[in-house]
Amino acid sequence: AQSVTQPDIHITVSEGASLELRCNYSYGATPYLFWYVQSPGQGLQLLLKYFSGDTLVQGIKGFEAEFKRSQSSFNLRKPSVHWSDAAEYFCAVDPSAGGTSYGKLTFGQGTILTVHP
Amino acid sequence: ETGVTQSPTHLIKTRGQQVTLRCSSQSGHNTVSWYQQALGQGPQFIFQYYREEENGRGNFPPRFSGLQFPNYSSELNVNALELDDSALYLCASSSSTGSNEQFFGPGTRLTVL
Numbered sequence: 001a002q003s004v005t006q007p008d009i010h011i012t013v014s015e016g017a018s019l020e021l022r023c024n025y026s027y028g029a030t031p032y033l034f035w036y037v038q039s040p041g042q043g044l045q046l047l048l049k050y051f052s053g054d055t056l057v058q059g060i061k062g063f064e065a066e067f068k069r070s071q072s073s074f075n076l077r078k079p080s081v082h083w084s085d086a087a088e089y090f091c092a093v094d095p096s097a098g099g100t101s102y103g104k105l106t107f108g109q110g111t112i113l114t115v116h117p
Numbered sequence: 118e119t120g121v122t123q124s125p126t127h128l129i130k131t132r133g134q135q136v137t138l139r140c141s142s143q144s145g146h147n148t149v150s151w152y153q154q155a156l157g158q159g160p161q162f163i164f165q166y167y168r169e170e171e172n173g174r175g176n177f178p179p180r181f182s183g184l185q186f187p188n189y190s191s192e193l194n195v196n197a198l199e200l201d202d203s204a205l206y207l208c209a210s211s212s213s214t215g216s217n218e219q220f221f222g223p224g225t226r227l228t229v230l
Binding site: 004006036041042043044045046049090092103104105106107108109110 | 121148150152157158159160161162165173175207209211218219220221222223224
């Protein structure tokens with residue numbers, strides 16, 4: 001079945017430590033891939049996206065993600081976490097890669113990030 | 118340029134009632150998508166509207182319906198509310214000629230008692 005999986009429900013890191021949030025997808029073809037962040041009481045903010053080309057994409061707030069076709073993964077990374085990064089992070093896919101289902105995103109379950117001082 | 122706005126912020130209804138949620142899209146955007154986010158879950162696609170027509174629907178029953186107006190704002194209507202309809206309802210707007218990025222509103226928190 002087509003799906004998006006975020007294996008880690010909750011991750012805790014210390015401020016200044018590195019971060020990696022995992023995302024795996026199960027689709028026949030490479031979909032468009034996105035990472036969103038959601039702070040309490042807020043809507044979703046796009047961190048970065050991958051459509052094609054360079055498999056390492058840079059986003060806002062110092063985040064980056066690497067697309068690995070062989071592993072069907074799109075993991076989010078940040079070299080040094082700040083306390084303000086505490087939030088919930090969602091991986092999402094557009095299965096049609098911009099085609100007929102453009103904008104109809106399928107989201108993972110989310111990963112809650114806690115940052116210790 | 119104003120972003121996506123949604124109203125109301127919070128809403129409490131009882132089972133069996135009907136509710137209407139509203140969304141104003143970002144300036145220049147002609148596509149609106151609605152998502153339901155249950156507590157502890159990722160958002161689930163409900164449906165999308167493009168130029169006032171429904172343009173795709175997720176796995177939601179017909180009692181979830183919508184409208185898009187000429188100014189591209191949108192409404193989500195839910196009839197015969199059930200307890201499981203309690204969730205955060207998110208609206209996202211985008212442009213069919215733009216960067217494929219969807220801009221999300223802050224959501225409407227619906228509680229069904």
